Amino acid sequence: MAPILEVKGVDAGYGKLQILFNVSMEVEPKDIFVIVGPNGSGKSTLLKTIFGLTRIYKGSIRFNGEEITGKPPHDIAKTGIAYLPQTDNVFAQLTVAENLKMAAYTLPPDLAQERISEVLERFPLLKARLKDKAMTLSGGQRQILAMAMSLIRKPKLMLFDEPTAALAPKLAAEILDEIIKLRDELGITIILVEQNAKKALQMGDKALLLVGGRVMYRGGAKELLEHPELGALYLGLKK
Amino acid sequence: MVLNVQLFLDTMAYASVLGLLSMSLTLTYIVSRVPNFAHATFAAIGSYMVLIVVWLLGIYKTGPSWGVYYASLPLSFIVVGAVALLQYLIVLRPLAKKGISIDGLMIATLGIDIILVGLLNISADFLEEIFQQSPDKDLRKLVTYPRSGYLSSYEPTIMGVTASSILGPLLLVVSTVGFYLFLTRTKFGTAMRAAIENPQLAETLGINVNLVYSISWFIAGGLAGIAGVIMVMTTKLNPTMGWLLIVSVFAGSIVGGLGSLFWGAVGGLLIGFLEQFGVYYTQIILGALTGETVSLGNYRQVFSLGAIVVMLLVAPQGLASLNWGKILSRLGLRR
Numbered sequence: 001m002a003p004i005l006e007v008k009g010v011d012a013g014y015g016k017l018q019i020l021f022n023v024s025m026e027v028e029p030k031d032i033f034v035i036v037g038p039n040g041s042g043k044s045t046l047l048k049t050i051f052g053l054t055r056i057y058k059g060s061i062r063f064n065g066e067e068i069t070g071k072p073p074h075d076i077a078k079t080g081i082a083y084l085p086q087t088d089n090v091f092a093q094l095t096v097a098e099n100l101k102m103a104a105y106t107l108p109p110d111l112a113q114e115r116i117s118e119v120l121e122r123f124p125l126l127k128a129r130l131k132d133k134a135m136t137l138s139g140g141q142r143q144i145l146a147m148a149m150s151l152i153r154k155p156k157l158m159l160f161d162e163p164t165a166a167l168a169p170k171l172a173a174e175i176l177d178e179i180i181k182l183r184d185e186l187g188i189t190i191i192l193v194e195q196n197a198k199k200a201l202q203m204g205d206k207a208l209l210l211v212g213g214r215v216m217y218r219g220g221a222k223e224l225l226e227h228p229e230l231g232a233l234y235l236g237l238k239k
Numbered sequence: 240m241v242l243n244v245q246l247f248l249d250t251m252a253y254a255s256v257l258g259l260l261s262m263s264l265t266l267t268y269i270v271s272r273v274p275n276f277a278h279a280t281f282a283a284i285g286s287y288m289v290l291i292v293v294w295l296l297g298i299y300k301t302g303p304s305w306g307v308y309y310a311s312l313p314l315s316f317i318v319v320g321a322v323a324l325l326q327y328l329i330v331l332r333p334l335a336k337k338g339i340s341i342d343g344l345m346i347a348t349l350g351i352d353i354i355l356v357g358l359l360n361i362s363a364d365f366l367e368e369i370f371q372q373s374p375d376k377d378l379r380k381l382v383t384y385p386r387s388g389y390l391s392s393y394e395p396t397i398m399g400v401t402a403s404s405i406l407g408p409l410l411l412v413v414s415t416v417g418f419y420l421f422l423t424r425t426k427f428g429t430a431m432r433a434a435i436e437n438p439q440l441a442e443t444l445g446i447n448v449n450l451v452y453s454i455s456w457f458i459a460g461g462l463a464g465i466a467g468v469i470m471v472m473t474t475k476l477n478p479t480m481g482w483l484l485i486v487s488v489f490a491g492s493i494v495g496g497l498g499s500l501f502w503g504a505v506g507g508l509l510i511g512f513l514e515q516f517g518v519y520y521t522q523i524i525l526g527a528l529t530g531e532t533v534s535l536g537n538y539r540q541v542f543s544l545g546a547i548v549v550m551l552l553v554a555p556q557g558l559a560s561l562n563w564g565k566i567l568s569r570l571g572l573r574r
């Protein structure tokens with residue numbers, strides 16, 4: 001099958017500060033593709049780069065066969081990619097309803113209303129909070145809202161940046177289950193950056209290990225989990 | 240003596256001008272985080288539009304006319320809105336993209352202010368030349384106007400009250416309420432709040448943040464232009480007229496807290512009243528003490544600077560940060 005996302009030889013960073021060096025990856029449709037690596041290795045930067053939020057010096061990014069390198073993020077949003085940032089992934093000052101409306105910004109009004117109703121069916125806890133400002137939500141509820149927001153445009157590819165950070169273990173497990181459901185039930189391709197490398201690699205199909213902005217491993221997720229050195233060296237996994 | 244009706248009416252016009260300017264200055268500050276020193280000169284450009292309307296619509300021949308407002312308000316809104324938009328697109332955004340600090344951007348707005356005043360001076364020369372050379376005797380009388388015209392002689396009155404005293408507050412209320420409804424009730428207004436709170440997230444949801452910011456600058460400039468139309472009815476037309484006002488405009492925004500349009504408008508309004516009545520009563524008191532006529536009109540900024548100092552000491556986040564529910568109940572106005 002043709003890959004849904006192709007990153008080829010990408011150098012990228014912030015201003016003149018280069019963070020990523022010659023990064024390549026291919027993501028197959030309906031895979032859960034896991035990106036792991038030590039803190040500061042450039043995982044978040046890689047997701048941002050796919051979404052056009054950093055400066056790309058070299059290389060190309062293709063989504064669904066279409067070149068998206070250098071496109072502004074608000075155009076990339078319309079191609080069917082959704083991105084859940086690690087922090088500040090909802091508008092704290094807006095109500096839950098307004099947040100959802102903003103997530104449906106690019107849709108015609110009727111369709112927007114329909115999609116908002118759909119995600120409210122999927123995440124009923126948001127229904128009771130529609131009029132509340134997002135800053136009054138708990139951490140887990142915010143994560144649910146962020147997920148609901150990114151589903152509204154029915155993306156084909158979703159980029160998750162540490163969706164379980166700062167959540168209690170039980171909540172974290174629920175969020176990860178939800179992500180697996182998105183793939184299984186809605187057929188959405190997932191790219192997941194996760195600090196809990198073991199959990200992530202267990203649920204992932206393919207994986208990429210990023211160290212110092214360079215690709216150290218690319219291949220099966222289970223293989224990385226069972227790799228004799230890499231896991232212990234970079235991910236704190238026991239041998 | 241204690242209640243001076245004419246002073247009150249004059250103040251209504253002047254304070255509404257400050258209200259409009261402090262509100263629109265706050266808008267550009269919220270969007271770009273830059274204190275825009277050119278903002279009061281934006282208003283001066285709006286003031287010049289009134290002279291141009293008086294000239295081109297032949298109002299200098301016919302005398303006071305509502306045409307002054309019908310034509311100048313939309314014209315000023317569009318022209319000054321465009322100036323503000325260009326300032327954002329040509330200067331501030333490229334500099335910000337290059338990573339220039341807020342201080343650097345602030346200096347850039349000072350530079351723009353000087354350029355704009357220069358352009359107004361050139362325009363004033365140009366207008367003087369046109370008026371002087373005109374075969375029209377009435378138009379030749381306007382020759383001093385580009386540098387020291389009192390355009391209030393062309394504004395109509397409503398029951399003996401100059402229109403600006405009523406129109407000023409009306410425009411302030413309409414723009415504040417209108418902007419509030421726009422921000423809270425429309426999709427684009429909500430997107431504006433979203434883009435201001437978190438531009439990156441807004442972008443990833445498909446909102447064109449640059450477009451939102453551009454429109455914000457245009458609206459802010461437009462409101463400053465409207466303020467200029469009222470402003471010129473309260474003072475003398477002159478290329479540097481904005482410079483006399485910029486301190487008061489900043490005072491209004493700072494008193495409002497620099498974070499809320501509504502409180503920016505309230506801040507500007509309060510500063511306007513404080514300056515006018517502060518000057519008036521100080522004159523009376525000093526006059527009574529010295530037995531001479533005291534004129535303090537040129538010292539009005541003492542009151543706005545004083546207000547900045549007091550506000551920063553008492554509530555650095557401005558009026559917007561105060562717990563109004565508690566204050567009202569303390570005062571016995573609310574339970």
Ligand SMILES: Nc1ncnc2c1ncn2[C@@H]1O[C@H](COP(=O)(O)OP(=O)(O)O)[C@@H](O)[C@H]1O
Pocket residue numbers: 014017019037038039040041042043044045046
């Ligand atoms: N907005 C930014 N501007 C400049 N440098 C940044 C920015 N965001 C991250 N960095 C730097 O990029 C490097 C990689 O960061 P990041 O991609 O967040 O790593 P990770 O997500 O793997 O922890 C770090 O050295 C970090 O300091």
Ligand SMILES: [Mg+2]
Pocket residue numbers: 043044045086161162
């Ligand atoms: Mg990160």
